[in-house]
Amino acid sequence: MVGKIDKQEVEYLAKLARVGLTNAEITKYQKDLGDILGYVEKLNEVNTDGVAPMAAGIQAKDVMRDDKVESVEGAPAELLECAPEKEDGFIKTKSVFE
Amino acid sequence: MSIKELQKQDKVKFLADTLDRIKEVEPKLHAFVTTLTAEDVKKDYRSESGMTKLSGIPVGIKDVLCTRNLRTTASAKMLDGFIPPYDATVVKKLKDAGAIIVGKNNCDAWAHGASTENSDYGVTPNPWDLTRVSGGSSGGSAAAVAAGEIPYSIGTDTGGSIRQPASFCGVVGLKPTYGRVSRYGLIAMASSLDCPGPITQTVEDAAIVLNTIAGKDEKDATTSDSPVPDYTKDLDKSLKGMKIGVPKEYFGLGLDKEVEEVFRNSLKVYEKLGVEIVDITLPHTEYGVAAYYIIMTAETSSNLGRYDGVKYGYNAKESKDLIDSYFKTRDEGFGDEAKRRIMLGTYVLSSGYYDAYYLKAAKVRRLIHDDFIKAFEKVDVILSPVAPTPAFKIGEKADPVSMYLADVFTAPVSLAGLPAVSIPAGFSKDKLPIGIQIIGPHFEESKILNVAHMFEKATENDEWRKNKVVV
Numbered sequence: 001m002v003g004k005i006d007k008q009e010v011e012y013l014a015k016l017a018r019v020g021l022t023n024a025e026i027t028k029y030q031k032d033l034g035d036i037l038g039y040v041e042k043l044n045e046v047n048t049d050g051v052a053p054m055a056a057g058i059q060a061k062d063v064m065r066d067d068k069v070e071s072v073e074g075a076p077a078e079l080l081e082c083a084p085e086k087e088d089g090f091i092k093t094k095s096v097f098e
Numbered sequence: 099m100s101i102k103e104l105q106k107q108d109k110v111k112f113l114a115d116t117l118d119r120i121k122e123v124e125p126k127l128h129a130f131v132t133t134l135t136a137e138d139v140k141k142d143y144r145s146e147s148g149m150t151k152l153s154g155i156p157v158g159i160k161d162v163l164c165t166r167n168l169r170t171t172a173s174a175k176m177l178d179g180f181i182p183p184y185d186a187t188v189v190k191k192l193k194d195a196g197a198i199i200v201g202k203n204n205c206d207a208w209a210h211g212a213s214t215e216n217s218d219y220g221v222t223p224n225p226w227d228l229t230r231v232s233g234g235s236s237g238g239s240a241a242a243v244a245a246g247e248i249p250y251s252i253g254t255d256t257g258g259s260i261r262q263p264a265s266f267c268g269v270v271g272l273k274p275t276y277g278r279v280s281r282y283g284l285i286a287m288a289s290s291l292d293c294p295g296p297i298t299q300t301v302e303d304a305a306i307v308l309n310t311i312a313g314k315d316e317k318d319a320t321t322s323d324s325p326v327p328d329y330t331k332d333l334d335k336s337l338k339g340m341k342i343g344v345p346k347e348y349f350g351l352g353l354d355k356e357v358e359e360v361f362r363n364s365l366k367v368y369e370k371l372g373v374e375i376v377d378i379t380l381p382h383t384e385y386g387v388a389a390y391y392i393i394m395t396a397e398t399s400s401n402l403g404r405y406d407g408v409k410y411g412y413n414a415k416e417s418k419d420l421i422d423s424y425f426k427t428r429d430e431g432f433g434d435e436a437k438r439r440i441m442l443g444t445y446v447l448s449s450g451y452y453d454a455y456y457l458k459a460a461k462v463r464r465l466i467h468d469d470f471i472k473a474f475e476k477v478d479v480i481l482s483p484v485a486p487t488p489a490f491k492i493g494e495k496a497d498p499v500s501m502y503l504a505d506v507f508t509a510p511v512s513l514a515g516l517p518a519v520s521i522p523a524g525f526s527k528d529k530l531p532i533g534i535q536i537i538g539p540h541f542e543e544s545k546i547l548n549v550a551h552m553f554e555k556a557t558e559n560d561e562w563r564k565n566k567v568v569v
Binding site: 005009010013014016017018019020021025029032033035036037039040042043044045046048051052053054055056057058060063065072074075078079081082083084085091093094095096097 | 166167180181182183184275276277290291316319320322382384385388389391392399403406407408409410411412413417418419420421422423424425426428429432437438440441442444445448455457458459460461462463464465467497498499502512513514515516540
């Protein structure tokens with residue numbers, strides 16, 4: 001594991017996560033993430049050879065059900081009401097291309 | 099007043115008193131993001147529900163659980179104006195039982211934190227000392243119950259967020275087994291860890307509330323179909339001959355002297371009740387927080403990916419195109435801790451680091467889980483402190499790692515999916531409440547509630563029970 005993280009990596013992570021950051025924030029997160037990664041490095045002390053990873057504390061099994069349409073009180077008007085921008089019963093977004 | 103005591107009271111009068119008490123206390127405590135008026139409350143009430151133990155009794159709901167037509171913010175600016183079009187299953191079950199929602203409790207934004215200082219709507223101080231934190235993330239829920247604003251609240255626990263604030267505020271907090279209570283309608287933090295559960299004044303009340311909210315839900319595929327017993331049935335069962343395990347690893351890890359003293363005293367109480375105290379080992383305890391912060395942030399970064407300013411929530415108006423809008427919306431809408439967790443989660447899941455971090459943590463998770471399972475071959479339940487210290491000062495923990503270590507005794511339990519209850523067990527010299535945690539095997543909520551209830555009964559006349567909150 002690499003405990004430290006450089007500025008370019010922080011910028012790259014922000015880009016992957018679609019979070020715009022100021023320069024001051026980048027400097028702060030570089031330090032914070034470095035500290036946290038330094039702390040979690042202690043996991044390297046644990047021998048995990050042959051240990052199967054665990055995704056949840058309870059052994060979950062697949063659960064199947066019919067995918068049926070239910071009528072929901074207030075839908076779709078209340079659902080649409082949640083959107084910040086809408087027009088003629090549609091959700092409106094900025095354009096993807098110029 | 100407890101839910102049990104309220105059964106014989108005039109509930110209409112109690113509701114009015116509750117709304118008055120909230121009005122009186124809120125300017126100092128700020129335990130709610132949203133409160134309802136007497137008018138609002140009437141609109142919501144389902145009189146057709148018949149009589150249940152919760153009928154007509156007020157409840158607070160942590161603001162990460164969706165309530166139909168009632169603003170739900172997750173204490174985050176991103177969701178400031180969000181009015182959910184549906185109820186979380188937990189909320190629906192409470193309404194069906196005739197419960198009366200009187201407000202939405204403050205918490206750390208997105209339930210990220212151990213102090214409620216991360217709330218975008220201001221901190222909830224501790225009702226025993228207003229210069230200290232109420233704990234978190236369900237700090238508003240625990241503080242409101244402790245201050246007598248409401249008889250109970252529904253909180254959520256991902257790595258200790260019900261148990262630790264319950265301990266800091268001197269109330270009962272139950273984190274059920276993962277999958278015992280539906281997560282449908284819970285604004286997700288870490289989906290393999292999140293558990294809604296009750297924060298109450300007494301253990302019996304926690305059992306009463308769990309009876310209502312537990313069970314299989316088609317809308318949450320991880321809920322269990324194992325039968326829901328009556329959790330109040332075994333509360334008074336004798337503990338004679340029972341074995342309680344005490345993990346030796348829990349006595350390092352920054353454990354405060356006064357917390358240790360309260361814990362050791364509680365062992366004496368149990369010995370008098372005929373319990374055998376057994377030393378056990380949970381060898382991977384010290385890796386719990388590290389594994390937790392990798393798994394939790396990985397899941398958090400995925401869950402927070404949906405906040406794009408398009409479908410609901412905050413939207414940065416001044417942006418030139420869609421991708422620019424994503425960056426600006428997420429920069430302006432997320433606070434400091436959410437961004438930190440998103441970045442860390444993105445890092446541990448990113449190509450080249452996945453094996454070293456996420457996969458490694460998932461393997462350590464199994465070892466932590468197996469430690470508990472092995473311990474339960476020898477003992478019935480495990481007893482431990484809840485947090486290493488009593489409530490700390492507001493502003494005291496400035497660096498993220500020191501805040502994360504507040505979860506050292508609670509996060510391993512969450513990773514293993516086990517039920518645990520935090521109950522008041524004493525006070526520090528500064529009159530701050532200190533709790534103990536009773537951990538049980540999967541789906542053994544009846545057993546931990548029995549062990550908790552018998553402690554409560556054995557100590558009901560203790561001097562420390564006479565202490566009073568300052569609000």
